[in-house]
Amino acid sequence: MSCKNMFRIARAGNIFLAVLGVLVPRILVSGESMESEVCGADYFVHSRSNELEWFIVNGHHVPEDFFCETATRSCGRSGFPSADVPCAARRELVQSGDGSPTSYKMVIAVSGAMVLFGCFLCACIHCGRRQASSVLQWKNLGPKDSASSVEMGSDKMPEKITARPYLVPPSPSRFAVSPQIRRLNSVHMDLSQVAKATNNFSRSLAVGEGGFGTVYRAQLPDGQFVAIKRAKKEHFESLNPEFRSEVKVLARIEHRNLVKLLGYIESEDERIIITEYVPNGSLRKHLNGQRDRILDFNQRLEISIDVAHALTYLHLFAEKQIIHRDVKSSNILLTERYRAKVTDFGFARLGPVDAENTHTSTKVKGTMGYLDPEYMRTFKLTPKSDVYSFGVLLIEILTGRRPVEPKRPPGERVTLIWAFENYVEGSVTMLVDPRMQETIDASVLHKIFGLAIRCAAPVRADRPDMKSVAERLWAIRMDYLKTVTEAS
Numbered sequence: 001m002s003c004k005n006m007f008r009i010a011r012a013g014n015i016f017l018a019v020l021g022v023l024v025p026r027i028l029v030s031g032e033s034m035e036s037e038v039c040g041a042d043y044f045v046h047s048r049s050n051e052l053e054w055f056i057v058n059g060h061h062v063p064e065d066f067f068c069e070t071a072t073r074s075c076g077r078s079g080f081p082s083a084d085v086p087c088a089a090r091r092e093l094v095q096s097g098d099g100s101p102t103s104y105k106m107v108i109a110v111s112g113a114m115v116l117f118g119c120f121l122c123a124c125i126h127c128g129r130r131q132a133s134s135v136l137q138w139k140n141l142g143p144k145d146s147a148s149s150v151e152m153g154s155d156k157m158p159e160k161i162t163a164r165p166y167l168v169p170p171s172p173s174r175f176a177v178s179p180q181i182r183r184l185n186s187v188h189m190d191l192s193q194v195a196k197a198t199n200n201f202s203r204s205l206a207v208g209e210g211g212f213g214t215v216y217r218a219q220l221p222d223g224q225f226v227a228i229k230r231a232k233k234e235h236f237e238s239l240n241p242e243f244r245s246e247v248k249v250l251a252r253i254e255h256r257n258l259v260k261l262l263g264y265i266e267s268e269d270e271r272i273i274i275t276e277y278v279p280n281g282s283l284r285k286h287l288n289g290q291r292d293r294i295l296d297f298n299q300r301l302e303i304s305i306d307v308a309h310a311l312t313y314l315h316l317f318a319e320k321q322i323i324h325r326d327v328k329s330s331n332i333l334l335t336e337r338y339r340a341k342v343t344d345f346g347f348a349r350l351g352p353v354d355a356e357n358t359h360t361s362t363k364v365k366g367t368m369g370y371l372d373p374e375y376m377r378t379f380k381l382t383p384k385s386d387v388y389s390f391g392v393l394l395i396e397i398l399t400g401r402r403p404v405e406p407k408r409p410p411g412e413r414v415t416l417i418w419a420f421e422n423y424v425e426g427s428v429t430m431l432v433d434p435r436m437q438e439t440i441d442a443s444v445l446h447k448i449f450g451l452a453i454r455c456a457a458p459v460r461a462d463r464p465d466m467k468s469v470a471e472r473l474w475a476i477r478m479d480y481l482k483t484v485t486e487a488s
């Protein structure tokens with residue numbers, strides 16, 4: 001895509017945010033309410049259902065007090081949101097001068113600018129850089145700065161973001177071959193064996209390309225297939241921490257829904273990770289329709305349950321708590337039997353965590369569209385950030401749409417918001433991936449979209465934990481199977 005087009009899209013995004021606000025009417029559906037208002041360049045959506053209250057500014061969830069301050073300042077009049085008593089109290093506070101301007105600025109910075117700024121930066125970076133990389137490292141940014149990037153118009157996922165540069169440790173001179181991995185079936189290969197197994201890193205054996213580098217499929221002398229992930233040389237130094245993080249994390253885990261680390265090589269000029277080979281490609285490719293057949297509803301449910309199990313294990317049952325930080329469809333690989341395995345631990349965070357179960361991080365990491373807004377705002381990482389990404393992923397699995405779809409009509413471009421609005425209106429059937437040729441009971445859909453939306457709640461306290469999500473998914477699957485049996 002040309003730079004001109006990218007800038008055009010970024011500008012169009014601005015307009016679409018305003019239009020979205022105009023298009024969202026006030027509605028009342030079975031005890032749920034939603035109202036919206038456009039004030040200047042900002043649009044506000046406030047919604048209340050039985051269990052949840054959502055505050056959205058410019059397409060992004062924000063906490064209530066931020067919403068109230070921003071709405072009061074931007075709209076400059078009383079009466080919005082009309083049904084909101086706490087906001088009215090807050091309004092008086094702000095108008096009397098006690099509102100926090102810092103908070104207000106932060107709302108604007110974090111919420112209003114996120115998608116558009118991401119689009120804009122993506123265009124700039126795309127135009128400016130010579131070297132291709134999907135991991136963006138934002139140099140010289142303070143901890144309050146966060147940057148985002150959304151890749152548009154190509155078949156790649158939105159790009160990863162980090163705020164602050166990696167601190168690059170000196171390159172190790174040692175040559176290590178899987179010293180930490182002593183599990184059954186671990187693979188101990190040296191560089192020449194890896195080169196032989198991959199036909200000297202032949203393009204014909206490449207199965208994928210990510211921010212870390214290229215992934216090859218290789219067959220070992222004993223017949224076993226493995227995936228060999230080789231870091232890109234041009235980003236070598238800066239990838240050191242990511243490489244080590246992935247190895248450290250993978251070496252500790254053993255779960256059927258997590259990709260197994262079999263070995264690694266770290267030398268002067270190579271970083272290679274050897275993992276089990278998962279033959280059926282990434283979930284994103286399946287959702288794109290790039291594989292033989294379209295996933296049916298039951299397969300999508302099973303994949304969601306597998307991912308929920310994998311994350312429950314990481315959060316609760318691993319030797320040390322692990323927060324994945326990059327849950328997304330291209331990091332879910334499928335087996336021949338369409339079971340899911342979570343991969344890509346480059347951004348994972350290992351415990352220990354403090355008593356409040358949070359970790360204050362100096363860098364925000366993840367992929368735009370899946371990133372927990374509360375983590376972006378506070379830099380505090382908890383397992384609930386994975387729950388947020390899982391909510392976005394669940395909506396992606398059900399709708400087939402990416403988290404951000406810039407080519408869609410206004411109002412449909414941020415999939416989470418589009419899904420949320422239709423959920424509140426009770427139009428869940430129109431959210432389902434149209435390529436799935438099944439009629440799914442509306443009550444089942446209402447339950448599963450409700451769960452996804454709860455996972456992606458703007459405030460982490462409103463999100464369930466991963467274990468309850470897995471249990472809820474099981475129950476929804478039972479309901480679904482019952483409706484199928486009754487219908488046949």
Ligand SMILES: Nc1ncnc2c1ncn2[C@@H]1O[C@H](COP(=O)(O)OP(=O)(O)OP(=O)(O)O)[C@@H](O)[C@H]1O
Pocket residue numbers: 134135160207208209210211212213214215227229259275276277278279281282330331333343344
């Ligand atoms: N163990 C594996 N078995 C089979 N295919 C794999 C395996 N690991 C990765 N792949 C393939 O390689 C692709 C690239 O994977 P990788 O994890 O490097 O990047 P990504 O997750 O797509 O992008 P990014 O690293 O930017 O998040 C995947 O989408 C998948 O198709």
